[in-house]
Amino acid sequence: MRTDLSKKFGIEYPIFGFTPSEHVAAAISRAGGLGVLGCVRFNDAEDLDAVLTWMDENTDGKPYGVDIVMPAKVPTEGASVDLNELIPAEHRAFIDRTLEQLGVPPLGDDAARNEGVLGWLHSVARSHVDVALRHPIALIANALGSPPNDVVVQAHEHDVPVAALAGTAEHARRHVENGVDIVIAQGYEAGGHTGEIASMVLLPEIVDAVGERASVLAAGGIGSGRQVAAALALGAHGVWMGSTWLTAAEYRLGARHEGKPSAMQEALLTATSSDTVRTRIYSGKPARLLRTKWTDAWDKPDAPNPLPMPLQNILVSEAHQRINEAENPEVVAMPVGQIVGRMNQILPVADIVAELVAGYESAVDRLVELR
Template structure:
């Protein structure tokens, strides 16, 4: 059975976590992942606010007695209010993405809560570990949603070399099946954190047409853009970009992103119409290269079980094939 020290640290059977995708990694998704033996994460959101986070934590708790956590886009202005809810509700772990996690660590540890930090470079991993986080998530640029530019295959072992002796490292970005889990473990990760694969899970909280678009896509069908950050006036650090499925709007506005601010209301209205009309040529669909590994929407628990079974098979059979 696949087991790493991270499983003991988090109190879970399998080293699989769903990514804390804001507003769509619901309490229902987190509970399904935890119930299947993984570690479920809720994606805290600024638009839903603190009450949404509290509600989702309570939903998760009503569906599982296993550990789960909440993650945040910690560069957003509402972060303190959202973290307060997670502390108050005593979740098992809090993830911080896109901001220095240092100032959040003491209060979480005082409350007995583990702190994760998602990082995109070796320097950020070292900074996070120096501030006392319990787990580092090394996120490669293949990732869906917001992320950096360094590829998982080289970033991950570099982060493991830099901080892995002190802090467990989880791999993220481009992992969508058992082969990815097996490879990440061989590169020194103690677990995997997956977003795109769980977009196409029955418990994901977003629109069905977005799940279908991910299932229909290949690894060639994503691109990075700032178009949607401009439309929603969301401010991420400058080195962070947004990986989405390619579409007409992204192509039309490429190089003209700075024009969006002046007509933000019109672009937002266009998004509302496109989402209602299930128009994937205009609506923003966050997804990474792992979209090429996804061809159907499945229950989240089934995804966890399939990935574990496939990784176990790969780890048993490939070495024998390769080494004779």
């Protein structure tokens, strides 16, 4: 499973693992892949700095990357207090009513309110970039289109390659023109923001569209070694996986009781590949989420239309906190791909990576035998 890309990064396998958990990200890098830490949850750049320092100390000198959300078309100014004014009362009333119906209690008086959107503002994203570049990061990825040109230039000045998600060949071409080094081909089946074209079709289209100008990672539907082999057969230079790590033993985010899976993880462990939905309720743009009573509520006739990005994320931010603290597996707000149907046990990252490698080898063996 050695590709030009894995050699370039000095990693054992071209497995790029996106996760908001530093514990998971570090474990992916230690296991021979490239852990990519999602930074959107850090509203305060100093918190991110501290976590990246922890990464530096816990990756055994192996490379790791960061994912910073840099949307092209959101307000560059304004704190959440201003944006809040743009949210209709009808939307807030729907959320209060829905959470009450679903038995999700309000936050306690002492709970710090998550301000949600801040990590999605340009000013915050840029402070993330500045902080990250003070650490020995191997990659900056942007989960929403091409990063702004000055960020690409800044990253390249530090010899850090830049990756961006694409849902069509046209997106991919634009990324390459904007200086992006690695295109992440995000198929319909992927968790989080995703387009309509499935990986089997999208991946070779993007590989052909970018040619020698960029490397391509396959994202969407990758959770086992067979799928890694399929992705490389389709021309990818590696894979980008996000969902799979949510049920890694090292994942500790979210309310939980020591030694037990969180309510979110319990929901993922029992879900089938039919239990996801592509919806705008998470961020305002279409994103694939686990289907739960929360997503169902937004499909009902009395539900308002989701707001545009970034307002929808501000709108649901406190709801997400309440849902997390309620710890009910039937009411979960979590992006995840169709691969959730195969996430059926809590496994250490090292075991997940070992299966990816062994499964890949078996799949290639099988193809060789069929010749």
